[in-house]
Amino acid sequence: MRLSKVLKALGGCIKKYQNEADFEFGGIEMDSRKVKPGDLFVAISGFQMDGHQFIDEAIDKGAAAVIGENDLDLKVPYIQVFDSRLALGRAASTFYNHPSRKHTVIGITGTNGKTTVSYILKHILETAGKSCSLLGTVSYIINDEVYKPSNTTPDALQIQELMARSNDEFVVLEVSSHALKQYRIEGLELDYGLFTNLSHDHLDYHPTIEDYFEAKTLMYNYMKPEGAAVISRLSEWGDELASLLHAKDMPVYSIGYDDCHDLKIEDIKLNGQTRFDIKLGGVLYSLTFPSPGQHNVYNAAMAFLTAVKIGIKPDVIIEALKTFPGVPGRFEMIPHPEGATFIVDYAHTEDAIEYCLHAAKEHEAVKINHIFGFRGERDKTKREHMIKTSAAMSDEFILTFDDLNGVSEEEMIKELQELNDRFGMNKGRVIADRTKAIRTAWETAKKGEWVLITGKGPEEYQSMYELPTTSDKGTLQYLQKMQNKQQVIG
Template sequence: MNLQLLLNRIPMIHPLPAQAAEIEITGITDNSKLADSGSLFVAVKGFCDDGHEYIRSAIQHGAAAIVGEQPQPSLPVPYIQVPDSRKALGQIAGNFYGNPSGRKKVIGVTGTNGKTTTSFLLKHIFEQNGYTCSLVGTLHIEVNGEILPSGNTTPNALVLHKLLAESRDEVVIMEVSSHGLVQHRLEGIQFDCCLFMNLHRDHLDYHGTMEAYFKSKSMLFDKLKKDGTAVVNTDDYWGEKLAENLAGRVDRLVTIGSNGSNDLHILGFRKGDCLLIEEDGGQAELCSPMKGMHNFYNTALAYAAAKSQGIPAARILDVLPDFKGVSGRFEVTALPNGATAVIDYAHTADALHYCLTTAKAQGAGRLIHVFGFRGNRDEGKRADMLEVSAKISDLYILTSDDLNSETAEDMLKSLEVLNNEFGNEKGMIIPDRSLAIQRALEISNAGDWIVITGKGHESYKQRFQLGTNSDRETVRSISGLPS
């Protein structure tokens, strides 16, 4: 593709020189080491490295032209200066790959909690109704039946456009993070349906305030196609605010909540595992295959989204009971001593509340909670998390989560200060995560539930004394269960 076509509708500080317009571009990269003959190198300023420092390296590797934000005098190849090169990267990638999101049914799921579960549930609904699906999210990326590792919940724009172009699947379901939106990783991608789950305190070390966090999540709905559908949980304070903001701005808005004015009106429970809902003048039972109030909302949102994309309500209701759940999301293991272990990804106060109350509702004789805090992350939520655990669990064990760049000594001090502040006799501290889980299992009895939160499906980032690599492996190894 020639450079002029590639830069179509891309804002530029200066017009493209006439002699550069017909340069043929054979590929795009934001990594100078991957530049080769005929490629376009986009210099993006990151959090650790600045791509502008690698422009000459990209040229040495064969780059035919450069895009960046900062003035660059006397380069031997055309330089296109743009206001925001991170944003331009997505727009250029969209042009290069022929705007692939426009040729597929693309669904975006955002919110603090429930994105992964709802995305997998949507995939299940579509596949059981004869569609092929790609999935982009926290656990992994799945395209054309092939599973690929996922570095971030939302990959960068260049990766996303390439994945969409390579996908032969009819539907693409994508978890959308607030970081991905603010950092323009979804630039140039259009959505047929966007879901808003909820918003709870998280990532304020990055966003600063809940209002800024909300605005970042709201950016997803600016990417709806002209006939796209927004599906919003209005029983969440921020969801109600979003629905008010979207009214009259989007082609179709489907609201879900317990207020009678919602399009999908939640009337209450029936037979314990079903929601009684009202929509289009009729009533139906929406039976969730998963336990917990939060999963009723996940199921209701997935139902509304799938229905908005043309799947009949009866067909959705028929396939819901067959959903097997998601690895590391309230993953239940029966232990040899008659106790039950639960592994869950919950790492916010609200998510802990949902997880622990769900365990209680399942008849836990005694609830033992093992959890920790992530280093160099929103420290303001730590006290809220501990308060929830101290209130609901019968015993909690504070331990390590990902330390990141925080030292083990500093984390231990933080755990001690918080535990002393609450002055709760329920709590103990065991810094080694594998030993904390071992202790929880050792003191458990038949009928007890051990809930281990924070890591979910993830592998450990540091080594622990028992040498295991995940919460699941630790539980099964200690209990003598097959891996």
């Protein structure tokens, strides 16, 4: 691609252009280690590393031109921009020939539910005979190939490359607030923008909940001219977003409990199986969904309304919902030989934990035990609320390690003890080793008890623990295996 074409796409991003030239370049890189002769290198000021420090290395490796923010004098064409992240998104979209235009793209944002809604939508579309890529927290799935994710939302360069590689008709994309603030979806064009909810999270990154909400609204700046919003108006944040988008004359479709919504949720039954009715276009539909919990009613309703707007027939959607296989690490059930139920879930906010614990109560758990922890160097303001919720809704809980992220074990243990002493209502204890915490619950579990292990979901452990396992599910499977061996020996 000719450099002049990228320059045109950058437009007002450009602050100054030194050593002007026009030529064909072969690729775009933001990692100097990956630069090949003839590439365009984009220097990004990251949170841990500053790409400007590696410009000389990139040039030595053959970078033909550089984009960056600092005022520099280089021996190759240098485009100084106001924001390198913004420039990267526009340059990558141009280089890959605006790949989102060849797909129907569904962006999903919100604090909770993004992953589950994305998997439900993928399942509905594939049941209807459509092909669908998925980019999200659990995995990136492109042309039926599964890749381990680097972030909930890929960086701007990776996301354009994945979109270009996809031959699928649809692409479903989880869009985090971090991604929106960092212009990771710059250059994308969305057909549908879904908003699930907003609750207390990421206030280590966002100064206020209002700033967090404002970041979520940025997704709607990337809609195609005919694009539409699908919003859960089960909270005041959904109402506020709907008002903002109505003011911009964007089509808005909503779910809620009132007749004014495009999809009205009615008659939820959660005793052992998730059943509920919806009213859509004056027609009443009865739905059965395998995933437990009221929050999954909302997730299924969001997917249902979106699929209808895409053009999928309601009877196809109803059948697809019946056979939904679930999401790895999202309310994933592991049976216990004594008749207890163990749950692995990604829940890491007050609301998400409440959803999980409430689902256990709905299924008439005779006792609820909750195992969870906190990530080091992350939003500390939500920890008190998470413990208060668990203390109020569990019979007992265990505080344990999550990802330490550089925080010392001693410091994290001290904080867990202090939080438990202040807010635990004498129901909690601290077992720092996550695998020992899970083993303790496994060895004492009785029939009818529910044990919820939250915070990690399908993610692998970052720390070494006593048991030779790498995830919460892996720990439970190891304990199952060891117990089966003992029974055979006995």
